[in-house]
Amino acid sequence: MPEATFLDANELVINMGPQHPATHGVLRVILKLDGEKVVGTECVIGYLHRGVEKIAENRTYQQFAPYVDRMDYVAAVTNGMGYCEAVEKLLGAEIPPRAQYTRMALAELQRIASHLLWLGTHALDLGAMTPVFYTFREREEILKIFESYCGARLTTHAFRIGGLQYDLYDNFERDCRKFCDYFLPKIDEYEELLTTNRIWLSRTKNVGVLSAEDAVGLGSTGPVLRGSGVRWDVRKAQPYEAYDKVEFEVPTGERGDTYDRYLVRVQEMRQSVRIIRQCVERIEPGPIFGKVGKVIKPPVGEVYHSIEAPKGELGYFVVSDGTVTPYRVRVRPPSFVNLQAFDTMVRGHLVADVVAIIGTIDIVLGEVDR
Amino acid sequence: MPDETKGPPAGGLPETPSKPEGAASGTPAQPPAEAAKPAAPLKPAAPAAPAAKPAAPAAKPAVKPEPWVNPLVDELEKRFPGGTGNAVIFRNQPSIVVVKDSLLAVCEFLKSEEGGAYTLLTDETAVDYPKREKRFEIIYQLYSFKQNHRLRLKVLAGDGESVPSACGLWPTANWLEREVFDMFGIQYEGHPNLKRILLPEDWVGYPLRKDYDILRQDDAWVQANLNISSGQ
Numbered sequence: 001m002p003e004a005t006f007l008d009a010n011e012l013v014i015n016m017g018p019q020h021p022a023t024h025g026v027l028r029v030i031l032k033l034d035g036e037k038v039v040g041t042e043c044v045i046g047y048l049h050r051g052v053e054k055i056a057e058n059r060t061y062q063q064f065a066p067y068v069d070r071m072d073y074v075a076a077v078t079n080g081m082g083y084c085e086a087v088e089k090l091l092g093a094e095i096p097p098r099a100q101y102t103r104m105a106l107a108e109l110q111r112i113a114s115h116l117l118w119l120g121t122h123a124l125d126l127g128a129m130t131p132v133f134y135t136f137r138e139r140e141e142i143l144k145i146f147e148s149y150c151g152a153r154l155t156t157h158a159f160r161i162g163g164l165q166y167d168l169y170d171n172f173e174r175d176c177r178k179f180c181d182y183f184l185p186k187i188d189e190y191e192e193l194l195t196t197n198r199i200w201l202s203r204t205k206n207v208g209v210l211s212a213e214d215a216v217g218l219g220s221t222g223p224v225l226r227g228s229g230v231r232w233d234v235r236k237a238q239p240y241e242a243y244d245k246v247e248f249e250v251p252t253g254e255r256g257d258t259y260d261r262y263l264v265r266v267q268e269m270r271q272s273v274r275i276i277r278q279c280v281e282r283i284e285p286g287p288i289f290g291k292v293g294k295v296i297k298p299p300v301g302e303v304y305h306s307i308e309a310p311k312g313e314l315g316y317f318v319v320s321d322g323t324v325t326p327y328r329v330r331v332r333p334p335s336f337v338n339l340q341a342f343d344t345m346v347r348g349h350l351v352a353d354v355v356a357i358i359g360t361i362d363i364v365l366g367e368v369d370r
Numbered sequence: 371m372p373d374e375t376k377g378p379p380a381g382g383l384p385e386t387p388s389k390p391e392g393a394a395s396g397t398p399a400q401p402p403a404e405a406a407k408p409a410a411p412l413k414p415a416a417p418a419a420p421a422a423k424p425a426a427p428a429a430k431p432a433v434k435p436e437p438w439v440n441p442l443v444d445e446l447e448k449r450f451p452g453g454t455g456n457a458v459i460f461r462n463q464p465s466i467v468v469v470k471d472s473l474l475a476v477c478e479f480l481k482s483e484e485g486g487a488y489t490l491l492t493d494e495t496a497v498d499y500p501k502r503e504k505r506f507e508i509i510y511q512l513y514s515f516k517q518n519h520r521l522r523l524k525v526l527a528g529d530g531e532s533v534p535s536a537c538g539l540w541p542t543a544n545w546l547e548r549e550v551f552d553m554f555g556i557q558y559e560g561h562p563n564l565k566r567i568l569l570p571e572d573w574v575g576y577p578l579r580k581d582y583d584i585l586r587q588d589d590a591w592v593q594a595n596l597n598i599s600s601g602q
Contacts, residue, residue, distance in 0.1 A: 046568035051584075053553075054577055058584045089461055092433065216489055216515075219542030230515075237518050299433035301460045304511055304522065306492070317509065319497055332493040332511070340545045369568060 010034055018047050022125045022355040025365030027339075029354065036350045041343045045336075048369035056329035061087050061161060061296035064329065069155040071331065072367040074117050076156045077110035077146070078309045085240055086305035086316035087161045088290070090298040098286040099163040100241045105176060105279040106149065106158055107307075108272040112183070113142040114310035114362075115265045119190060122262070122359035126203045131193055138186050145175050162292035168283070176280045180273045187269055194262070204259040208345035208357040211256055218341040222312025222334055223264045224361060228256035234308040246278045258360040265362075297324050304332075311335050311362050331370060335363040435460040442486060442521075450476055465522035473525055474534050480512060480521070481539055488512035488521055491540035494547060496554045498580045504528040506556055510536070532557035535564075553578035570595070 017028035026047035032040040052071060056064045068083045069076035081103055088095060095103075116139045120132035143153040148169050150158050159165070194200045210220070215228040225232060233250040235243040251267035253260025298320040306315035312334030319328040338361050346357050435458040443457045443466065453472030458465055468476050479485040492511040499505055510523040527533050535558040536543040547558045548567040555576035558564055565571060574588045593599060 046566075046570070049568045051577060054582075054584055092461065217541045219491055219540065219546075232515060238520075301433065301435060302465075303461050303463060304493075304520065313492065315493055315511070317493065317495060317511070328497045330493070330495040330497075330509075332495075336545065336549075337542060340542060 011039065016354065018044070023358055024121065024363055025368075027358065027363070027365055027368070029342075029358075031351065031354065033351065036352075038346050038349055038351065038354060041346055041354075043339060043342060045339070045365070046369050048365050050370065052370040053329055053331060056326050058325070060324045061298075061326060064326065065159075065161065066155070066157045068331070069157055070366060071333065071370055072114075072309065072311065072314075072335065072364045073154060074364055075110050075114040075310045076154060077106050077158050078114075078307065078314065080157060080159050081107050081241075082305065082307040082309065082314045083316055084159045084161045085307065086303060086318050087296060087298065088292070089305050090301065090303045090318055090320055091161075091292055091296065093162055093290045093292045095163055095241070095290045096287045097242065098283055099159075099288045099290070101279040101283045102164055102168060102172075102288070103159060104241050104243065104246070105276050105283070106146070108275045108279070109142045109145060109176070109179075111272045111310045112269050113139050115269050116142075118265065118310075118359075118362045119262075122356075122362075123194060123200075125355045125359045126200070128194065128197075128200065131190055134186065134189065134193075138183055141179050141182070145172070145179065148172070148175065160289075161296050163287075163289035167288050173280045173283060176276055180277055184270070184273055187266060191266060195266075201259065203353075203356055204262060204360075205257060206255070207258045207349060207353050208360055209255060209257045210341055210345050214344055215256065215341065218344065219337045220312065220341050222308065222310070222338065222362075223261050223268065224312065224338050224341065226250065227253040227261035227264045229254055234306055234313055238306075240305070240307055242279075242282075245282075246275050248272075248275050258356055261360050295324055297322070306332065309334055311364070311367070312338055333367045333370060335361075335365075335367040336370075339363050339368055438464045438466070440464065445485075446476060446479070449479060463520065463522065465524055467524045467526065470525050470527060470531075470533060473523075474536070474539070476523070477510075477536060477539050480523075483516075486514050486519070486521075487516040488514045488519075490515065491536065491542050491546075492520070494536065494543055494550065496550045496556060496578075498554060498578065500580045502526075504531070506531075506554060508533055508550065508556065527556060530557075532559045534559050535561040537561055552576075555579070 012033045014031050014033060015028065016031055017023040018026040023029065028044040030042040030044065031038055052067055055067055065080060065083060068079045072079050116135040120135035123131040146156050146158070147153050149172065150156050150166060210224065210228050212228045212230050215225045215230065229252050231250050231252045236250055248271045251264050251271065253264050300320055300322040302317065302319040304315055304317045306313045313332065314334055315332030317330035317332065318326055321327040342357060342361060346354055349357070438457040438459040446454045446466070450472045453469050453476055455467035455469065480488040490513040492513050495509050497507045497509065499507065504526040506527045508525045508527060512521045512523065525533055533556060535547055537547065538560070544562065545567060547561055548564060550556050551558065551564055552566040552569055553576060566573065570591065573591055575582055575586070587600070
């Protein structure tokens, strides 16, 4: 908790959460207030801790794969992709192009789905009721594609170490193209509702400002870092799969406030559509599984691999002792690290802005607590 | 459950380290593959037979950590004599062992422009090797925007030993170190707020240590707070 100020007599400590509709899960925040102004916060987390890293040490490499879907449960595809790639890197395995482009297409669909969920709930938190109905309508289309591909909508377990479990269904490309054509005008619709809306502007502009220097110091990644003006994206900086072969831009903000982060995510959805279109063009017939064998037994060694998840840099540090069970799996969760910037962002703002700032970080407590 | 799958590798385990030395091609991989096959019928666990097959393609690339030769390693050795140790590279990922006492000085240098501007501490975590003299490896994943390069630092610490906190250099270390403390019980010197972060504050035990069984729990805490005898 923050040090006492000369206004001690007026200071009030209140508790928010863990059961609170605007904390996006079981986040508990202890707020220290001076009147309506926030002078300090403390986040209490761990309500959803399931010991995922411990479980990993007691499962084989493949057995652990479904567990990662349950961390960031609104972006299961990217979670699984990061884990599979980390193990593949440890094995030194190569993945056929068909599997790579399929993974990328699905991962970008997942990014859009995650951003849509964020946009809807973030707007809802700030009192804009309408967008959530629209964003969920579009998200449903994505989930339908997931369902057609692997039978699951949320915890998809879409990929396997080495490639894909299932080949694409017949109309996957058509469905993706159809979705892209359908979705682009919808982004304009959301922007029409929000981008120049006066209430939206006054609720988000200059709220939760995070300087680029602070963002780097606090380890923020993803849209939070880019909103602060740092043009850095793992997909560009250290490309994985075939991200070096597709064209897309990395949108950034200027002021690092809630509004800029909103713009960054909206632009990212447009870029994701661009990537999906390119991927779908390049999915060609061929094998979907690399040479990894049926039992995954990597050589002794350790590898850190990270991907650009919808929420930021999602890293897996996998240590192998040469057996079929990982010796240690460390998950570097973007939500957990980004949430640390919350205190810096919220100080000096009003209680009503707390909700805006929790929303703008885009956390999922399943991933914060693991 | 995990024990069923853990069983078979006992036969396959020694072959992994032996391969990179003797085997440049896939042919020497054959004998151990056949050696493993007769072992399979002995146990009901099926994985033994397929386990031998994937070992051959996996062994093709160089699979051993190799010494990392880089100007940065020499520079560190020059600036901090005896402050750094074993620098290796594996799968194109370099890592350097840093002596605990010179950790902060090395980090400060690496963070500076001349040290390579490793301004982002991506992750900090630990790995427990209970059989070693110093059982904990504390791992720092650094990233330099300027060079677009990742570097892994390792600090070794024994049970009960404390490690200097990196919070002063990278504020992000605050929560990351709290999590390491929470899971491994490693003490950080100079940490502003070292307390548990994911587990309840009065929990007893450090779950990610290797001697903490997966089914173990703090029975007294579970009884007192949840009013049940087991959370499993």
